[in-house]
Amino acid sequence: MQSIDRISVLEKVLALAGKSGEEHEVAKHIINTCIGWGVSPSQIHVDDSPSRIQSACTTGNLFISFPGARPGPEILISSHMDTVPLCIGAKPVLDGGRIVPAGATALGGDNRTGVAAMLCLIHLIQFKKIPHPPLVFLFTIREESGLQGSRYLDQARIKGCLFGINIDGGSCIEGTKAAVGANRFTVEIHGKASHAGVHPEKGISAIMVAALAMENIFRGGWFGKVHQGGKTGSSNIGILSDSEGLAIGQATNVVTDFVRIKGECRSMDPDFMNEITEAHQLAFEGSSKKILDHQGNTARVHFQKQCEYRPFILPQNCPVISLFEKSVLALGKTPLLKDGRGGLDANWFFEHGVPSLTIGAGQNQIHSLGEWVDLVQFQGACDLLEVMVSKATT
Ligand SMILES: [Zn+2]
Incomplete structure (x- = not known):
């Protein structure tokens, strides 16, 4: 041989x-x-x-x-x-x-x-x-x-x-x-630009909507290692960018009108994997209602999720x-x-x-x-x- x-x-x-x-x-x-x-x-x-x-x-x-x-x-x-x-x-x-x-x-x-x-x-x-x-x-x-x-x-x-x-x-x-298994999600937050010094009340900061949502996710125990009701999984927010994948925002004196966020949720339990993903969706949708411009308008949140593998x-x-x-x-x-x-x-x-x-x-x-x-x-x-x-x- x-x-x-x-x-x-x-x-x-x-x-x-x-x-x-x-x-x-x-x-x-x-x-x-x-x-x-x-x-x-x-x-x-x-x-x-x-x-x-x-x-x-x-x-x-x-x-x-x-x-x-x-x-x-x-x-x-x-x-x-x-x-x-x-x-x-x-x-x-x-x-x-x-x-x-x-x-x-x-x-x-x-x-x-x-x-x-x-x-x-x-x-x-x-x-x-x-x-x-x-x-x-x-x-x-x-x-x-x-x-x-x-x-x-x-x-x-x-x-x-x-x-x-x-x-x-x-x-x-x-x-x-x-x-x-893993779900991937993409969130797009459409706020409203305005002069941040002259008319901040006319703007809707997409960055602040994102921050409030992430705070909610963290406090709710849905970030990192996730343990809820005897089930375990994990989640991560990996990318924050503008629509081109570049830095968010244009200038410090402009209320930021757009943020794109990408993250993932994992678990051995496919239902729990979806539950973690839904907790993220609810947080982003909920936080969009917390920031209003002078006319009572809010940001639009578009949450897309996809099962990457089970x-x-x-x-x-x-x-x-x-x-x-x-x-x-x-x-x-x-x-x-x-x-x-x-x-x-x-x-x-x-x-x-x-x-x-x-x-x-x-x-x-x-x-x-x-x-x-x-x-x-x-x-x-x-x-x-x-x-x-x-x-x-x-
Ligand atoms: Zn390998």
Whole structure:
């Protein structure tokens, strides 16, 4: 068997550029590598998801299928190809048991560790001929920009999958069996401009309407970590801008007539996620009535909300959970199951009918300049995938 240097596979994918929407180089590298290892072009497919995604995309989701040693349902194995913009220009360097970025960038271990672990598994399939069930490898686009690749993927490609193993995390012995859902909202407050020194009474300050609403949200316990009536969730207000995304207001002597606010609400409970969002809507609508101009006019508030992804919880008897647990035990380690507080491609796989467990492959301090990859965890994930796939054959 031709053996493989897993670390060099990882270093090569870490060095590739590929922020959300620009994953073509990563896809090209995966395709060329697999073809070089003898994978037939007929096993490879790029889907038409960009036609359903509103933002620009340089490639679709990449699927590579392997017929198995047994007939029957397929297993999905997935990772996302994109990284956050902070990773652009990353130069990975080995530093003991870690890979770190050489300069002031993040690293892209989120989620090139998953991509590399999948490539190493494909190498095992091609050269070690390990037994495996029918497998669908899926490399998604635009995970970091709202899980759009997994949301808009060609569902026909995964409809035969019994379950999925999604690789996107730190520890290889931790399986994420549930994750929160998220609503996004945009509020537009239309006030009225006036000279702030000469005729302030004729103006309606959109900034003050926003401030009163945010005070109400904060005092009501709907901001940050939210605990209400035994339910939990979170909320954040992330962006305040004018209609062009620039600074709010034109001058200190003008009553500000417009503010746009963007935020999000998350929870494991879809009803509570909506309740948090409604609390925000009520606060903005209510605060608009508190500020009147000299004729009794008030601001207009336009509140738009959208479910970005729904929460999911794998049923306890989902076969991927027992497969994960016995595979980790077979490697002499203790499996852990946890709930995730961020959205995952697995949220959408669940919606598409493929319950998926997410495991880690060594990413650490993601989306930050301090990002690094833990090579013990990466190697552990490669070992675990081999065992999981072998055990799923029978
Ligand atoms: Zn990720």
